[in-house]
Amino acid sequence: MTTKIILDTDPGIDDAMAILFAEASPEIELVGLTTVYGNADIDISTRNALYLKQRFGFKCDVAQGASKPLKRQPVGASIAVHGENGFGDVKIKAPTISADPRPAHQYIIETVKASPGEITLVAVGPLTNLALALEQAPEITKLVKEVVIMGGAFGTHEHTGNVTPFAEANVYDDPHAADTVFTADWPVTVIGLDVTHEAFFSTDYIDTLRDTCGDVGEFVWDISRFYLDFYKSRMGVNGCFVHDSSAIAYVIDPSLFEVRGGPIRVVCDGPAEGMTLQKHNDTKHKADEWADWPAQNVAVKVNDQALLDLYLDTITSYSS
Template sequence: MALLPLIIDCDPGVDDAIALLLALAAPELDILGIVTVGGNVPLSVTSANARRICELAQCVDVPVFEGCPRPILRQLVTAEEVHGVTGLIGVDLPPPTIVAQPEHGVAWMIRTLLDASEPVVVATLGPMTNLAMAIVQAPQIIHKIQRVVIMGGAITHGNITPSAEFNFYCDPHAAQIIFTAGLSLTLISLDVTHTAIATPERLQALRLIGQPIGPVVADLLGAYGAYDQQRHGFAGAPLHDPCVIAYLLMPELFQTRDYYVEIETISPPSLGRTIVDWWQTTGRPANAKVAISIDAEGFYQFLTKRLQRFNHGLN
């Protein structure tokens, strides 16, 4: 079976870390590289965390590149109140021994896409600054991108403002560049990921995976979930970013519909708002597949089963 060539653009972050573990456990994926961005925590921390996760998974050959430390036009907004100052609240992983690659993440992304023998999938799990900057610098890469699967956006209500989700709020201009670039896009928003809850039963199943992965994942989600449990009354942590990897591996877990989507970049009260033309009011053609639901129980069963592969050396 041909492997799916994949670039992961992320800002670890608890849910990014679990998404990376799910991707690293997937034999279907050829992970060309991981590019980090300033987002949930500053760039130096997201980079170190991506390398920590690769070492935890014993996947030290996956290269990690540092991308943009801040959004295109705004100062960096972080989410340390959710993810902790280390970005990996609830665990204390040792400093990574592998180092970040010397090439800038945006330059590497451009070079890799231009040199690719087949179109590449890009998974964006944080602010989309890196991919947007790559497209601005080298728009010819658009034809080398098979599709972009995005965790971001909030159709009904936000998690950092009343109307905006964190990734799009952090860099709304990057998001708008992506949605107007003519790419094949799939959007997985808060409206879906907020239904993928790590209930106590699901959390216990993850913990029972055992060393080395189970306790780390369970401790991360236990600490990370406290914020949403207090704020939203959830029964546990919502798992945002792993939904992107699950969609790539098992798209039947999701229902999607085609819509026209744009991102608000001007109005301060609604900066970063995801505008989805549900009823074709604008008459504009759809530019994204928008996830409208997830089989949450199936998703957690899939996640748990895949993470168990680390107990057997990924065999």
């Protein structure tokens, strides 16, 4: 049985890898791509989503979303990581197709209401679109099947942040939206740096994608040149962590991950802005900002080799 998903995304090199993974998987029906600012500004994010749809023949909808955070000042596009055009400055043709006329949050609301209990929301960028959907239609918490988020960092395996010492980029871009999404009364699983930094696409692995996965593999290889240069210069590694594709892997096979439960809150200002904190025990406290919120899941372990095998096998089968 396939899982219907709306993938909320800011494409983005690793987003493109995840989008292609979702489209390629026989376990997933990619219903829609909703775009958000983050790795690139909103117009570039939407153009990139439309480009992928047209180039690879996706049937999904594309809806353009938020251009800025709910409250905080925008931090700007991640040009140093993804290039000026979001795809590592690889030249692409302008798509000739258009986005859905509805704003992303409205598209989410209407699609979820049309298929109650069937849609999983997968968010791999800032969570502004999901927060806007909750603000306008809080009843969707009872209609969504699940929410899977790539974001956050909870200190497992000493992974605490990638844009500040204690904040992950997607949450840091809009901490107020993230806190809204994490504390809503719907089932959330967070795939954060705790596990995405435990899985690694080596340069040899991406070379294998190029050599065995046709046009898809060649595209992933091309756009990843810029991304891998960033990782090499910043961290001295030959490859990149498996961020957004880990969220797709969870949807396909949750058994690849070990999760723990407990309410989650986000620090929304000050030097720890964007920090994610989970209360994962039942200890009672006089003051407790977690006690009255629903328990959500945080991934704390991953079978990294099985994840890598799943990605390669899925893209190989799709390309053939």
